[in-house]
Amino acid sequence: MEFEFDEDQRLLQQLVRETVAKSRTLPEQQLWATYQDLGWLEAPPVELAIVLEELGYAADPTPFLASATWFAPLAGRLPQGSGTGVFDGTGRFVLDADRADEVALLTRDGVTVVSGPELGAERVEIFDPTLHVAHVDAPDLVAGVPDLALMGLAISTVGSCRRILDLVLGHVKQRVQFGVPIGSFQAVKHKAADMHVAIERARVLAYYSALTIAEDDPDRGRAALMAKAAAGECQQTVFADGLQLFGAMGFTWENELQIHLKRACAGDLLLGTAAVHRKALVA
């Protein structure tokens, strides 16, 4: 196995990072148009994971994740406009179902694609104000979560966690107490190191999942469960240590940290938590 990005993948990562940093303040519609112009929705699984990690890092407000990893694997094509998928058999807490142009439904009779506006799903109020989630009322829904959807949510969550760690590192390097930056204290360093290890672990498992999907390897099902479980576990460590290290400042609404904490936590809760996927792995 070769498990390092090749030159093209590195260039893509660089491009995504620069684009996302530059367009951070653009309105949502313009962001969405940019992603479409750059062809990111069409990216194959590993390249898609590279894009999603950076979009997770930026707490992307567009329906990119749902379109590329919830709609596409179900419908077998990209959506006209934006899209999402319903594949957990309940129709509850569906990402972007309130604003998607097309919704793919996994039903007893197979996959049906319906118009989002006609479906008329209403947005549910959740703790993350930047994330769109809705309940879908449709008959004969059955469960069958695509590997790509698990991988997508996993790598997005890893991106959120990386952002939390970066914000925390910035804080502990400049916050001075007892005459020194608090980042010089070992108790702080060790938490930061644990956050880094959790991120690296979840990150490689997410990319392994993407790679097994790209090559349609027999291990792809197991790899997707591992990716989602590890991302959830990573989030639990990074959320707790990150919020703790940021101190009271991280506990405020105006601090940017909250956006990424909530994204990361939602990433664990959607499509089954770490515990759910651990159980599935050893069932």
Add this chain to the structure above:
Amino acid sequence: MKLASDPEVEKFRGEFAAFLDAHLPSEAEAVPRPRSSSDLPEWARRWQRTLFDAGYLLPGNPPEYGGCNATLPQQLAHQEELSRRRIYPSYNPQGVGIIAASILTFGTEEQKQRWAVPILRAEITASLGMSEPGAGSDLAGLRTRARLVTGDSGEETGRRADGGDHFVVNGQKVWTPGAHDADVLLTFVRTDPDAPKHKGISVLLIPTSTEGVIRKPFASIVGPDDLDFNEVFFTDVRVPRENLIGELHGGWAVAHGSLGHERSMLWLSYAERMDDLIKDAPSHEEWFATLLMDAQALRLLGYRQLSGEREPAELSVLKLLGSEAVQAASLHVLEAAGPEALLHPARTAPPNHMSLDAFTASWFERYVRSFAGTIAGGTSEIQRNIIAERILGLPR
């Protein structure tokens, strides 16, 4: 990124697997068991020499040093084939993996022929003398003193002088695995007490038969018969200058090199332990999923590291993740066995004559030995400091 292995790697793997099938010592041959990590029974010497001659001992080396110029992925395949069968290439692992490797990196041509080759060919065994009672994690604080002197008078040639034809060593090492069975010790000594602590260290090869070297083995927590640790005392031990490895006062570079050798593939030993637990104690409990994920993630990080484009500090992530995952899983296995885990000694894995007892020990022994992973070779606390300071950029 791709899942498939290079054809050149798979060809190498196939050839090595065929070699193992053809040359592995039989169960009847593999007696007696090695007593310590520097004890080589005759059969174990023959086995190591067979690997040396075939270029399979340290495959990355050139043929004159027991290798076949294998690439890094081929070296990994070599390790994987050994660990899958729970086979040891050498029963003097520090001698081959650290000491001979350090001599090949830092030694003169003459030192390579005189010491490294005999260690690699299992003619002699070697142990590593780094830690001291007052110098563990803070290795640079070591105090075993070596004075460079001239002639029999023992007249010192000055505190930092580089004249003189031999060293006189006084001090103490501790842990020194297998020292009581070793022929030679790679010993870190202070040659300049006035320099900053990292800049006054040198490395000497000290034959254990030298007058004034006293070795006292002591047992580990596992049991009174588990004798690998040693205290080693040096009293006016005369060491010829030609036994200096690397530059005078330049021992810190050798220390980093030695630990580098130790660490670069160390992660694989944790992956092996996890594979053993996966094979020996399968479970439908959630902790087993964590074990599967840790084992998979460690391998992926290891493969990524092999690309050669990663910082050496990132090896700390692998060591920390691997050693702590083994420990957590070992505790779960111990608990899952319930009161049965009280049995000691006990066999917890299929008997394997090429494996060491640690792999077929009681669940308690396997758990308690996992602490070697989180303490030796840089404790977990030190690894966290390295990650925080060198990767994340936090202030010292």
